[in-house]
Amino acid sequence: MPPSERDILIALHHLPGLGPQKWLTLQHTIQSPADLLDWPTDKLIKSLGQNAAQLFALWRAGEQGWLGARLNALARWLESDGHHIVTQFDELYPPLLKEINGPLLLYVAGDPLVLNLPQIAVVGARKATAAGAKTAHHFSQALASGGYGITSGLALGIDTQAHLGALAGAGKTVAVLGCGLDKIYPARNLALAAQIIEQGGALVSEFALGVKPEPGHFPRRNRIISGLSVATLVIEAAMKSGSLTTARQALEQNREVFVIPGSIYSEVSEGCHWLIREGATLVYKPEQIAEQLGAQLALFDLPEPAIEVNDELVxxxxxxxxxxxxxxxxxxxxxxxxxxxxxxxxxxxxxxxxxxxxxxxxxxxxxxxxxx
The missing domain is CATH 1.10.10.10 (Winged helix-like DNA-binding domain superfamily/Winged helix DNA-binding domain)
Incomplete structure (x- = not known):
């Protein structure tokens, strides 16, 4: 039995060097992925490159090879409860991500339905201040309580507090990784990753199983974070930071960007202030985000974070x-x-x-x- 179009797409995704842009170019030359089953090797080489074409040719001929071994490992992973692949051919593929020419497929651990919730990305500094961490938790808890999914990158600092806040608000949260879902990073957030799944959220990645986190992966991860979301909230970001990259991508994707301002003397606020100058919306209460997005949320009754006061101090x-x-x-x-x-x-x-x-x-x- 020949492979389905979906199977071929999954195989193509695992080929080295075939990302969203090359796939977009390839789509203009084929009516269906099944066309590639009949292409001669020299034509495959022109479109896919030498290495990828040879790997694909071996796989379509029924030989195990490197590609077959990877797809067999994937099949074993998919046998576990809560493990899914969502391709561009599937109804569950998030329309907002398809709008920006997202990856060919997403690996999902948890509930793939949450990818289609209205989501707000919450991003910021890994070395967050206590004020920034509390703000991320408070905003995420309030927005999740009101029905938004909270999307972030599972990093330490603001990302961690965003996920924890969403969970505290009994809401759903999506963690987008810059590595394979079998290589949770950072390892300190293994328990948090498990909790996200347990409470009905999801871990998501475009990177295949076994792929380790690399610096070059995080801009791609950040593009998915903003691409999944109707808006991005930035809480503490230096001028050279992944959070600022995410916000810029959100602006390029014509999505709303909200920013919490900070001290003019703080390095982790420089990127936030730059975004405000560039037209991002300054906010200091969660309901301001809901109002801008047109949501009718009546659950913003959480107490504002307060600094400890002790009248007995010397x-x-x-x-x-x-x-x-x-x-x-x-x-x-x-x-x-x-x-x-x-x-x-x-x-x-x-x-x-x-x-x-x-x-x-x-x-x-x-x-x-x-x-x-």
Missing amino acids: PKHKKLLQLIGRERVEFEALLALSHFNLSELHQALGELEMLGLIASSEQGIERLFAGS
Whole structure:
């Protein structure tokens, strides 16, 4: 029995060097993928390249080869519950992604139906401030409670808080990976990935099984994040960051871009402010996003994140908390602003950290929100 058009598309996707652009070009020369079964090898080489053409020719001849082995491994993966492939030939393929000439297929772990929910991408810095992390959680929880799917990239920082916020809002969340679904990255988020699936969400990738995360994969991942979503929300982004790339792609895709502003002195806010200057919409409440998108959501009754206040603190502690404010502050800057000596500042910061009011790291010192 000859392979179906869908089977041929899946085989083509696994060929090296055949991405969305080459597939688009190929589509202009064929009426159906089945045409490739009759093409002579020299014609395949012209369209697919030498290596890919030889691999495809072996596969269509029924020989195992490299391509056959990969497709057999895929078949075994698909035998597990919750593992799916959604191709451009399938009704479940997200129309928003097809609109931007998305990948030939998506690997999905979890519920593929969530890919067609109205989704909002939430992206931002991996080394997020405490304020940024809390904002991502709060916005995602509110928007997920109101019926939006929350889409992000499973990275540390803002992405993680976006997924956790959506789960806390009893909503659905989609994590798009820059590697195969059997190579969850970062490994620290393995438990979160499992929780996303358990609560009816999905992990998604255009990369085949066994593909490891590489720097060049993440722009492609980011394009899917914005492509799946009706809008993108940026919370903390440096000028040279993947989050800013995602936002730019969203703008190119004619999707809404919302931005949370930050301090003019913060590097992780520079990209946000640039986006606002370029025409992105400044927001500071979740309902502003819903209103702009025309949603009728009445579930935005979550309390605003609050910074811990303790009236019993001694004056030196109050002074330091006031100086730290809502942004991350470098130790040297705090030393100069506080007029404490080195020993006094170390002691006071240690006491505040013991009280759970601040966090210090190599990125600086920042206040913690209540309930963090």
